[in-house]
Amino acid sequence: MSDDRTGGATSNTITGGISFHAVIQGRDITVQLPPTITAALSGLPAPASAFTGRDTHVEQLLEELAPVTDGAGGQRTVLVSAVSGLAGIGKTELAVQTAAQALKQSDWFPGGVLFTDLAGYDPERCLSPERALEGLLRALAIPGEHIPGGLEDRQRLYRSVLAAYANENRRILVVIDNASTTGQAAPLLPTDGTTAALVTSRHTLDGLDARLHDLDTLDGTASIAVLDQALRHARGHHDTRFTDDAEAAATIARLCAGLPLALRIAAAVLAAAPTRPAASLAAALQAEHTRLDKLARPDRAVRAAFDLSYQHLTPDQARLFRLLPLNPGPDLSTDATVHLAPTSPDQAEELLQYLAEAHLIEPALAWGRWRMHDLVRLYADEHGHTHATTDQRDSARTRLFTHYQETTQAADTHLDTLSGPRAPHFPDRAAALQWLDTEHANLTATATAAPALGHPSTATSLAFTLVRYLDYRRYFDDSITLTTTALAICREFGDRHGEGAALNNLGNALQGVRRFEEAIEAHTQAATVYRELGDRHREGAALNNLGLPLREVRRFEEAIEAHTQAATVYRELGDRHGEGQALNNLGGALYGVRRFEEAIEAHTQAATVYRDLGDRHGEGTARMAWAIAHNERRLRRS
Known part of the structure; x- marks a missing residue:
């Protein structure tokens, strides 16, 4: 079968095939191309004027699109590049910008560009591969009556046409935008080993045998640049509202979270109101519950873009x-x-x-x-x-918070330096620390947010069980925040024991950031609470802790009194380890007022206690302090 037309039309020669009216099935298809490029091969959308922060991605894509010059017979290593990312991240714009630059390169794509938007996520506009191929074949100057009706036949003809263009040194760039699945995009890909293709999708289409590129959000600098460029493009270079108010621009960029669609909409909102200051928009976007409503224009919206992904x-x-x-x-x-x-x-x-x-x-x-x-x-x-209701949202939150509480408690058992049972959840101390390090931000955020979400017990539980870890890692600011929250909850519910514990922990954290006077107040209140409760052991702990910030502000006599009381309490209760700590701290306070003989005696007693307990570390600490006091006494005497 042959069809010869005049005026530069396509001439097709088909052998070994059967013709069913307008449907052509062929085993071997020879395509003769028209001598000029059709206008449809220049149908790339116009690149946006505001485009920045994607230089690395453009360079990578251009490198993959460049013609082969290494004598490899025209066979390319990368035939298809697939760009994926969140809705509104700028995938289409990246593809368009890259294609526009590639078309400017001499002899890269003399055949032009084919662009098709598959609208893969829009149920009303979504193109099937068959319909997309029909449009592409028409763009390639194939008359409608010669376009087969089936997917496989259209695919064979389409690929043969692309190969013919490539063989005549009229290489084409195929841009397949907004594909939702591998099955939607794959039939549109060239297979001649020369023609290149760019594919964009919200999904990672790893079934295309493509070089995969994941597009991330823009950083703060690039986000502000997009805002400024988009506004100036709409209103002219004299509109400097973003550059005039750098703080507002930075706030808007942060609240748009580096999403190009949101940034362009924000700029459009200002462009529509020439007298509106950038600070006004920044203030309007602060409220989380209305932010998505504000990031909308009549023709586009962040929420609508997300809707299409959610529906899949x-x-x-x-x-x-x-x-x-x-x-x-x-x-x-x-x-x-x-x-x-x-x-x-x-x-x-x-x-x-x-x-x-x-x-x-x-x-x-x-x-x-x-x-x-x-x-x-x-x-x-x-x-x-x-x-x-259907998601059982409250139950889900409770399960998550319970998981955080119980796992934190298990990890904390491995941080206790004293002998005792260790939770089997973690094999050793290193594993427990690794989990705490990894979840640190989640645990502190959960403890802070829990009270307002109706989970005050989660806040207090995490505040108390994280104390040892936060002190070990010296996260004193986090400890202050959590213990302050726990203190307020305990006072609200009349939990006096919890109040005392929170005050004691707060005092230790305040001391860690050298807020000594506040630490003294917290430990004093803790000792008072425990004294009123008749809890002598915890009162002793509060007194022992109180002495430390008193020493830092050189109130040595008060420190000596606090440590002496603590040592007495521990001794009476038979807490040998607590007694050793209090005696060692007492020696330090006595050293501060140059009472070296008494300091040496206190450190000696502490070392004896630690030796009896088998605490080599504690004994070493006490003996080191004893040596310092002993040396100072010797120097004084000489």
């Missing part, structure tokens, strides 16, 4: 997506997700991995940890409140 989730995926914002901290482990969902570890990882492939969450630096973009978190939380 299965019920289980959607439920987990809605529950993830319940975690108050910056990221979440797979293990914690098991308790949040609840589900098995394998199922939790599978669900999380899918959400990551859809770029609704992001893998953290360490495998097994996941985080959410700030605006996605707000979006998911909105849906979470809407489905709170």
Whole structure:
């Protein structure tokens, strides 16, 4: 069968095939191209004027698109580059900007560019591969009556046309935008070994045999630049509202969380109101519950972009997506997700991995940890409140908080320097510390947020069980925050024992940041509370701690009194370890007022106690202090 047309039209010669009216099936297809490039091969959307912060990605993509010059017979290492990322992250713009630069390069793509938007996430506009191929074939000047009706036949013809262009040194760049699945994009990919393709998707399409690129948010500097460039483009270079108010610009950039779509909408909001100051928009975006409402224009909105991704989730995926914002901290482990969902570890990882492939969450630096973009978190939380009953949201939060409490308690047993039982949850101290280090931000965020969420016991539990860890890592500011919160809760509920413990811990943390007078006040109040409760042991601990900041402000006589009382209490109660600590501290206070003989005696007694207990570290500390006092006495005598 042959079809010859005049005027530069396409001429097709088909052998070994069968013709069914307008449907052509062929084994061997020879395509003769028209001598000029059609206008449809210049159909790339116009690049945005405000584009920054993507130089590295553009360079990488251009390197992959560049023609082969190494004598490898034209066979390329990278034929397809796939860019994936969150809705609104700028995938399409990156592809368009890269393609525009590639077209400017001499002899890279003399055949032009094919661009198709598959609208893969929009159920009303989504293109099937068949429909997309029809449009691409028409753009390649294939008459409609010669376009087959089936996917495989259209795919064969399309790839043959691309190969023919490549053989005539009219290489084409194919840009496939907004694909939702591998199955939607794969039939549109060239296979001739020369034609290049760029694919964008909200999902990581690892089935395309493509070089994968994950697009992240913009940093603060690039975000501010996008705001400024977009506003100046809309209003002219004289509009300097973002540069005039750097603080407001930085706030808007932070609240948009580096999402280009949100940044462009924010700039458009200001462009629509020429007299509105940037500070006004910054203030309007502060409220989390209305931020997504503010980031909207009649033709685009952040929420609408997220909607299309959300609609593609299965019920289980959607439920987990809605529950993830319940975690108050910056990221979440797979293990914690098991308790949040609840589900098995394998199922939790599978669900999380899918959400990551859809770029609704992001893998953290360490495998097994996941985080959410700030605006996605707000979006998911909105849906979470809407489905709170069906998702059993309150129960999910309780399970998560209980997991944090119980695991922290288990880890704390491994930090106790005294002999005693260790929770089997962790094999050793190193593993417990590693978990605490990893979850530190989540645990402090949970303890801080818990009271307002109706979980005051979580706040007090974490505040008390994290004391040893926070002191060991010298996170004194966190300790002050948590113990202050716990103190307020204990006083509100009339928990006098908890009040005393919180005051004692607070005093230690305040001493760590050298706020000695406040530390003295906290320990004094703690000792008073325990005295009123008749809890002599804890009163002794508070007195022993009180002496330390008293020494720092050189109130040595008061310190001596506090340590002496503490040693007496411990001795009467038979707490030998506490007695050793108080005696050693007493020796330090006596040293401060040059009462060296008494200091030596106190350190000697402390060393004896520690030796009897088998505490080599304590004994060494006491003997070191004894040596210092002894040497000072000798120098004084000489």
